[in-house]
Amino acid sequence: MANTIDGGVLSSINRGGAGTGSAGVGEDLRENFMTLLVTQLKNQDPLNPMENAEMTSQLAQINTVTGIESLNDTLSGITGQIDAGHTLQAAGLIGKGVLVPGDRLLVGEEGATTPFGIELGSSADQVNVSILDGSGQVVRRFELGAMSAGVESFVWDGTLDGGSLAPKGAYRLSVEALADGKQQSFQTLNYAQVIAISTSYKDGPRLDLGGINEPVKMSDIRQIL
Structure with missing residues (x-):
């Protein structure tokens, strides 16, 4: 409450489809990786096959990319919810x-x-x-x-x-x-x-x-x- 002196008183960040584009890039990476891996397995030297460690390393790399994309999508969703909350809070101040x-x-x-x-x-x-x-x-x-x-x-x-x-x-x-x-x-x-x-x-x-x-x-x- 105000004291009386009587004598000396989010934002809507336009993310326009960023998540969809990221998912599309990730899918392309996975498809390209699997195509290359299958081709590599088909054409490998029977006397010098690909080591398990090498294959595991490549699989780990593609899984890392997938995990980062999933994390980005999750963070994007959380940020959108925070922005909507800020807007709703601001609207409550009208008047x-x-x-x-x-x-x-x-x-x-x-x-x-x-x-x-x-x-x-x-x-x-x-x-x-x-x-x-x-x-x-x-x-x-x-x-x-x-x-x-x-x-x-x-x-x-x-x-x-x-x-x-x-x-x-x-x-x-x-x-x-x-x-x-x-x-x-x-x-x-x-x-x-x-x-x-x-x-x-x-x-x-x-x-x-x-x-x-x-x-x-x-x-x-x-x-x-």
């Missing part, structure tokens, strides 16, 4: 609000604001948040005190430093996270709603956030609200 990397904060009617978040790489003994308007001017500042490493979400009450409601529009977050007076690593997070998914990317499904952010990966989601 939900999420926090993803970004610094955008929206103010609507009567001071209603979108949540935001901060992700700290390590704990900080003092975290300060500034809200900037479109011209880059600070319109509200908060001192949040100490925060632990991880993600924490907040909601701004929409009031400016002077006490009036912020005008409707887009604002930006600026964060300062200090530990022993030194700046700590952090990531600002903004709110967006998942409106659709796309499976056209090779590295996994992307979530369409309706223009608030560029389409993001599942791994970009820091919190589901």
Whole structure:
């Protein structure tokens, strides 16, 4: 659940028939091998027949090829199932609000604001948040005190430093996270709603956030609200 600040908030990889092609190559290899082996046995010197060890070695080689093909087919099937699972998981997020990397904060009617978040790489003994308007001017500042490493979400009450409601529009977050007076690593997070998914990317499904952010990966989601 978000904290309230009121005074100081897979991918469908196109494998297009790769398994079938691999199986076809393997079958050709096996047929060619057996043809060569039978021919070799028919034409061998009766006084110097093929050694059992030599035949066993050749059979082992073709079995190795067959085993590798079977393993590749199995891995391909497992990967396809994982991809389908990722897509299904992404589809379950449609209509939900999420926090993803970004610094955008929206103010609507009567001071209603979108949540935001901060992700700290390590704990900080003092975290300060500034809200900037479109011209880059600070319109509200908060001192949040100490925060632990991880993600924490907040909601701004929409009031400016002077006490009036912020005008409707887009604002930006600026964060300062200090530990022993030194700046700590952090990531600002903004709110967006998942409106659709796309499976056209090779590295996994992307979530369409309706223009608030560029389409993001599942791994970009820091919190589901």
